[in-house]
Amino acid sequence: MPETLKPLSDHRDAFTVFSGLDHRAANGHGAWSNFLCGNSPNAYSLDQMVADQIGQKSRFPSVQLTAGTGEGSKAMSFTKQGIGLPMVQRPSVFYKELFMSEADKARMEYMLRSGKSSIDYVLEDALRLQKSATRRDSDKLDEYFDSMRSVEKRMTQQIASIDDPIPTTDYKLPDSDPITPNLLMEAETLMYDLMTLAIETESSRVLSFFIDGLGQVFSFDGEPLKAGYHGLSHHGNDPAMIRDLIKIEQSHIHCLSGFIKQLKEKKDTQGNSLLDSTIVLMGTGMGDASRHSNANLPTLVAGGGFNHGSHIAVDHTKDDSPLLGDLYVTLMQRLGMEVDSFSNASRNMNQLFS
DSSP: OOGGGGGGGGGGGGEEEEESOOOOOOOSGGGTTHHHHOSSTTSSOHHHHHHHHHGGGSSBSOEEEEESSOTTSOOSOBOTTOOBOOOBOOHHHHHHHHTOOHHHHHHHHHHHHHHHHHHHHHHHHHHHHHTTOOHHHHHHHHHHHHHHHHHHHHHHHHHHTTTSOOOOOOOOOOSSOOOSGGGHHHHHHHHHHHHHHHHHTTSBSOEEEEEOOOSOOOEETTEEOSSOHHHHHTOTTOHHHHHHHHHHHHHHHHHHHHHHHHHHHSBOTTSOBTTTTOEEEEEOSOSBGGGTBOSSOOEEEEETTOOOSOEEEOOTTSTTSOOHHHHHHHHHHHTTOOOOOBTTBOSOOTTTOO
């Protein structure tokens, strides 16, 4: 097992590693969000496709979380209209959404209803404006209407579920949120704990978690690394920098291992392991940050009732080799969705992964 994945050794039969998969997307920082979006960054993302079909059955159709970055500074999830969804950075904010008090619930209902009324007024004004708009402006207004209706639909769903029973928990958060960059691993652990609770209480069926990597310098066993996270990713094949980068990546995988362990141990309403009924997808939009290459994106899938315990490698240099989107089609089909394509992919990987 690669050094980076060693923290997952206790779960070897619960996950599959893929190499050689990508979206045939352009290289560079501008395409980093293509991991969930496919060939075109900022396009309809995988998590939102799933949320639009199966996420509506829970209190939160989808949840977007982040650690190690400024709240709302980036987006990993995009609606059908290409609107980037903001992410929650503070564990305490996510906790209050999951386990809100009666006062919080009343305040949330007021904000939702006020916001929906404001959207209604805006749409009325836009409809009047459309009557005198040029063809080009009218097309832009149509895109605007689609975006506003998408927001309105989400708010309507939240209002409809506002009186649903709110789950309770004995889980206790620390006194303060670990949101400074050097506390990324602590924030990551808390978010994974809360994601487990969200799945266990059926509060949400679709969650995305963006783990940022900027200039923070981490310390392990009391010793600071030689450079910041982002700097180490541009290692230029320097052995010392690669060793330090592996330490950080191992820490991320250690956090993921804790998440998988919790899902293994907790049961769903049918008495099955939560991991068996949950697909965990982990990966990145950049295959080699040192070269700014978005080819060959390392990808891991755990749970979901698949046959695991293997490494599936494809030759991404061949024109007919599977794309990452083909794997996404397989994942969506496992969730019961009737799909046969994703972005520039039009097959599945059922013959290799089932």
